[in-house]
Amino acid sequence: MTVFGDLFQWLSGGPDGYMSLTHCMKGDTFWIILTVMLDLAVTLGYILIARHWWENEKSLPNSQAKLALRNMKQIFLFCGICGYLFIPIKMFWPAWRLYDLFMIGLVFFTWRYALNARQLRVVYHELGRTKQLAFELEESRAESKRKSFFLNAISHDLRTPLNGLMLQADLAELSLAGEDIESLRDSLREIKACARTTADLLGSFLELGRLDWSDDPSREASFKLKELIDQVVDRNRPQAEAKGLEIRVECPAGIMVCTDRQKLDRILQNLVGNGVKFTPRGHVAIVSSRSGPNLVVDVSDTGVGIASDQFETIFDEFYQVNNRERDSTKGFGLGLAIARRLARQLRGDLHFDSEVGRGSRFTVLLKGVVRDGISPAAELNGTPSATTGATSASLGRR
Amino acid sequence: MVEDDLASRKALGAILSRQGWEVLTAANLAEAHPIIETRPDVLILDLMLPDGDGASLLRQIREQDSKTRVVVTTGTSDSARLARVYQLKPDAVLFKPIDLGMLIKAIELPR
Numbered sequence: 001m002t003v004f005g006d007l008f009q010w011l012s013g014g015p016d017g018y019m020s021l022t023h024c025m026k027g028d029t030f031w032i033i034l035t036v037m038l039d040l041a042v043t044l045g046y047i048l049i050a051r052h053w054w055e056n057e058k059s060l061p062n063s064q065a066k067l068a069l070r071n072m073k074q075i076f077l078f079c080g081i082c083g084y085l086f087i088p089i090k091m092f093w094p095a096w097r098l099y100d101l102f103m104i105g106l107v108f109f110t111w112r113y114a115l116n117a118r119q120l121r122v123v124y125h126e127l128g129r130t131k132q133l134a135f136e137l138e139e140s141r142a143e144s145k146r147k148s149f150f151l152n153a154i155s156h157d158l159r160t161p162l163n164g165l166m167l168q169a170d171l172a173e174l175s176l177a178g179e180d181i182e183s184l185r186d187s188l189r190e191i192k193a194c195a196r197t198t199a200d201l202l203g204s205f206l207e208l209g210r211l212d213w214s215d216d217p218s219r220e221a222s223f224k225l226k227e228l229i230d231q232v233v234d235r236n237r238p239q240a241e242a243k244g245l246e247i248r249v250e251c252p253a254g255i256m257v258c259t260d261r262q263k264l265d266r267i268l269q270n271l272v273g274n275g276v277k278f279t280p281r282g283h284v285a286i287v288s289s290r291s292g293p294n295l296v297v298d299v300s301d302t303g304v305g306i307a308s309d310q311f312e313t314i315f316d317e318f319y320q321v322n323n324r325e326r327d328s329t330k331g332f333g334l335g336l337a338i339a340r341r342l343a344r345q346l347r348g349d350l351h352f353d354s355e356v357g358r359g360s361r362f363t364v365l366l367k368g369v370v371r372d373g374i375s376p377a378a379e380l381n382g383t384p385s386a387t388t389g390a391t392s393a394s395l396g397r398r
Numbered sequence: 399m400v401e402d403d404l405a406s407r408k409a410l411g412a413i414l415s416r417q418g419w420e421v422l423t424a425a426n427l428a429e430a431h432p433i434i435e436t437r438p439d440v441l442i443l444d445l446m447l448p449d450g451d452g453a454s455l456l457r458q459i460r461e462q463d464s465k466t467r468v469v470v471t472t473g474t475s476d477s478a479r480l481a482r483v484y485q486l487k488p489d490a491v492l493f494k495p496i497d498l499g500m501l502i503k504a505i506e507l508p509r
């Protein structure tokens with residue numbers, strides 16, 4: 001008999017021992033109880049591990065750790081199922097002692113894993129927390145970057161006209177000393193222009209702050225929309241004509257709205273002003289319509305347009321399309337930020353659609369502001385009103 | 399002088415002319431390049447120009463190993479941008495609104 005043969009014989013219960021588990025279970029209570037206890041212990045270990053998995057898998061964020069836990073669970077479940085499938089085989093297989101040794105090992109490792117899993121829970125919790133902290137850190141960095149950009153823009157846009165103002169004041173002193181009245185007059189004119197630019201920026205900035213930080217109740221009043229649009233157009237016509245731009249209006253004369261006139265005026269002024277500013281040729285169109293009690297005003301242009309990668313930042317304060325170096329002739333970049341805040345204050349919103357090189361379309365939607373009892377001609381339903389006599393805007397949806 | 403703000407450009411140009419300097423002005427990078435080719439004694443340079451970063455002119459001058467003094471004037475508070483400018487070793491950096499006395503002192507110092 002070889003060493004292997006002796007070992008196999010011992011594992012099989014010896015020449016006089018049990019030849020299989022079925023054989024053993026027929027007569028020996030000790031082995032029956034031991035086998036059942038081992039099976040129960042392994043089952044309990046499995047239950048504890050499974051509980052740990054299910055609990056922690058839920059708390060873990062999507063990560064490599066979660067994937068690893070899920071894979072480990074599947075491997076362990078596969079092994080467990082295979083183990084129980086092995087039971088019918090072991091009932092008749094002669095090496096039943098080998099089975100019991102295997103089971104003792106399995107109990108040891110199962111329970112060690114189950115006990116370690118309690119500590120792993122802390123690790124998983126920390127992993128989840130780390131992920132959350134990383135997300136918060138990223139948010140905080142983005143906010144910090146936004147604030148830096150904001151401060152830098154204010155710094156530049158305020159210091160530039162102040163610089164002009166101070167240098168012109170220096171020049172005015174020299175002109176006065178040299179009795180150069182013409183130069184002095186020029187300097188005073190420039191000083192006034194610089195002061196006005198600074199005041200405009202401060203005014204816009206304070207308006208933005210007021211919209212963000214204080215309650216500014218809307219003063220609702222009923223008025224004809226056409227009158228308001230005409231006022232806005234008249235205000236922007238000189239700049240448009242200077243650039244050879246056409247301003248097209250399509251607004252039914254009968255639409256009456258009840259909202260804060262001053263705020264709606266500011267929204268339209270900012271949109272039309274931007275349209276004129278950023279359109280080198282072509283036209284700016286203002287098209288208004290109603291949808292039940294809701295008012296829709298489209299301000300579109302054939303200007304430079306906005307690239308899709310800039311869509312998210314277009315309403316940010318001080319952001320300007322294609323003006324990273326803050327060319328002061330393009331304004332401060334507060335107009336759209338203010339317009340959207342005002343639209344939201346009026347229970348509405350401001351959306352846009354744009355394509356580089358083709359132009360932009362800004363849509364103001366104000367809910368429940370159109371007053372009933374107006375002329376049916378005011379219902380546009382997508383066709384121009386005969387009362388306007390205006391050219392239909394030719395911008396398709398871009 | 400490269401400065402996009404018209405009021406500053408006109409005022410500083412007039413002041414320096416009265417002090418005896420011959421002043422060439424540019425409102426953007428495109429206008430500035432031909433002026434740089436003349437190798438001026440002093441360049442008063444704004445950083446944020448409509449068609450790009452004024453620091454590119456400073457880099458060009460330093461690469462040419464020109465004797466041009468460069469006085470940077472800026473309204474920016476972007477520290478990363480300023481750090482990049484300082485690496486190019488300008489002769490002076492003045493923050494807007496600039497002090498005229500300091501500017502004159504900066505442009506009159508020998509290199």
